[in-house]
Amino acid sequence: MKKILLFIGVPLLVLILLIWGRTLDTTLVMVEGTNVACLPNGHQQLAIHIHPELTITVDGENEVIPANVGIVGTCMAELHTHDTTGTIHVETATQERFAQIAFADFFDVWGRSVEREGYELEIRYDGEVVESITDVPLEDHGQIELIYTSIEE
Numbered sequence: 001m002k003k004i005l006l007f008i009g010v011p012l013l014v015l016i017l018l019i020w021g022r023t024l025d026t027t028l029v030m031v032e033g034t035n036v037a038c039l040p041n042g043h044q045q046l047a048i049h050i051h052p053e054l055t056i057t058v059d060g061e062n063e064v065i066p067a068n069v070g071i072v073g074t075c076m077a078e079l080h081t082h083d084t085t086g087t088i089h090v091e092t093a094t095q096e097r098f099a100q101i102a103f104a105d106f107f108d109v110w111g112r113s114v115e116r117e118g119y120e121l122e123i124r125y126d127g128e129v130v131e132s133i134t135d136v137p138l139e140d141h142g143q144i145e146l147i148y149t150s151i152e153e
Helices: 002-023 095-100 104-110
Strands: 048-050 053-058 061-063 089-092 119-125 128-130 143-150
Parallel strands (some): 053 143
């Protein structure tokens, strides 16, 4: 009986402790130079997981949003891409973290500025013009359009 308990009970206890330890991992590692954290448990135990859609056009031509923006080594940022479709994955472990991030943070994670020299920018959300990048909400399936037009000199 003791051998059965030893062979079954000890590994079961270790497994429970490992799972319990993962659920308690709330350590935030911030993506350098941003307001965005790496997800502490990857794609597990998320409070928020939404997918706004980003389209960028430059003088009428679609621009590709790269795959794996915000995924470097062991860090998967709260704002990231997996492919080149323009789908931004917004994932946070808590509601509080979701309230602290904004669409503009995606550009910090990407390492690009939303402003481009020599271009005028029009921002649309679900087809409606918005005044500023800070006015763009993060909502599931929200359609975000950034339209760059060359400035004629």
